[in-house]
Amino acid sequence: MAELRYREALNAALREELRRDERVLLMGEDIGVFGGAFKVTDGLLEEFGERRVRDTPISENTIVGIGVGAAMGGLRPVVELMTINFALLAFDQIVNSAAHIRYMFGGQVSVPLVIRMPQGAGHQLGPTHSHCLEAMFLHVPGLLVAVPSTPADAKGLLKTAIRDENPVIFIEHESLYGIRGEVPEGEEETVAFGHARIAREGSDVTIVGVSRMALTAERAAETLASEHGVEAEVIDPRTLRPLDLETILASVRKTNRCVVVEEGWPHGGVGANLAALIAEHAFDDLDAPVARVSGADVPMPYSKPLEEIAFPHEPQVIEAALATVGKRPATISGGA
């Protein structure tokens, strides 16, 4: 094990896969000379050269499309979009090309492409630069969606993403790049998709935390235990497609209660989806409705006090969990 920051873990994954497989190449805005807007690709241009680490113009839809074509041509491209906000410019290539080409062309070709990008609010960047859009990508058949919340998962899942034959939307988080954690060493240390991580065991309520919210949920669980005597089981799904529903259902069958915490919007969100799935599969095991804690149903405001209340923090998670165990009146989640 080595202690690495999240960004260093991602860097290590890229470096190892570039060394392991000549077909792997990186493309993106400012990933080379600049070293990446968040320094994830720092030093890779120096080691691997311009053939394999390619700075691109600011042309998101075309960068993704070139990645699709290169993948169809036999390469394993990793495209970095500077932030998830700019993926909106690339939605045609992500949905109509990356996600659908294999199906549309009768399985003759696959698109082993990774699109990396960070999401997240909290830096006062206002409505256009604070998105959390995992639910949008989750919506699309043909895509896999990874949402690592720890340095170990960041590295292990990225290596798996690069080796997978399917297009992978790999969603990092701007606020996690600096966090540290133990990361297994070794080129073959990967984390399989579709295996949720039980971050904390507990018997009273299941809390599913997505992306950064897995950490928020863990902190909330500590307070629930120390101040309220409630033992929460915290689950980080790690990947939303494929989804390890079995682990979530097993936990819900034990605790009979569930709270889903996500940073994105409530309508059509990950929590809405999980609440439906849990109701479909484990309705009789529930002692309370599945609760959702989500970002507010508003464009992200710039002003700090407003921004702070527009995405979830520990107190909201604690309140929602207490409501499911009957220690608080239930509140209705969601927005307008």
Added chain:
Amino acid sequence: MTDIPEPEVTQGIPEPGAAREWLRTMTLIRRFEERAGEMYARAKVGGFLHLSIGEEATIVGSTRALRETDYLVSTYRSHGYALARGTPPEKVMAELFGRVDGCCGGHGGSMHMFDLSRRFMGGYGIVGGNLPIAAGIGLASDYGDTDDVTLCTFGDGASNQGTFGETLNLAALWRLPVVFVVINNQFGMGTSLERHSAVTDLQRKGESLGVPGTRCDGMDVADTHAVLAEAVRRVREDRRPVLVEAVTYRFRGHSMADPEEYRSKEEVAHWRERDPIPAFGEALEREGILDADTRAEIDREATARVDQAVEFAEASPFPAPESLYEDVYVRDEQVHGAYH
């Protein structure tokens, strides 16, 4: 309306074997497209149906400039490209019929033909969406140190999309081996060229992006081939993209759903006088490469082959309901392919 280029069909006629093959392929595309239209009217074919009638010279002239190992990327007007690349008409017709033996197993339809074995890398339904993909395939060729070239066709309407500027810039910047061919059929659906593009001299639209342009007479297969062959040679050797404008005209509407109220019957008739198939057939007769009987025989063969294609498509079953989720994902132990 763009001026109709002067015919120059006696220029660049290939050796007799190739000349006959070009005529055969153009004729096959014509008869196939006509029959596809009939099948659409009889509801054997669903969705949209965009026909290439009138544009056959651009298809055959450009694809015959390629080696077998070169890649081809087209638009949603994709049947003719598959046929020209050698995909059996049976597989293309079965795809139109939505049958299991279609070249994409009935998942793609008219706009999304594909044949990996012949390096026909697809018809694409979104205007301009195919350009970056072609550049990516070019990147893969370049990365693999091959001298393969990718030829990417798109319409005049696509030259206004963001991907046009983005892709040409990037292809020039990275020196990607892509021949961009704008098939200027003079309409972006129902909007004429001069009403949709400030610059109507489309071959120049790449200049500011570092992509030199040239033009061919897209009603003349020999001229199209000559210009494309030179473009392909240049791209293969110089490893830089070029833009070729092929000036042509579609004799039918944009799709089968097009009432064609945006152009006059006289204009269509005017262009039909330059129909590329009889024009080339007559030129070959003049050159003594074939006679009238052989031309008639080529036409009969094409019709017979299309009959066979329809028969094949009719006989092919629809995909089984249980195949619905096939090929969404490459499945393995962690990806099971269907959502919970």
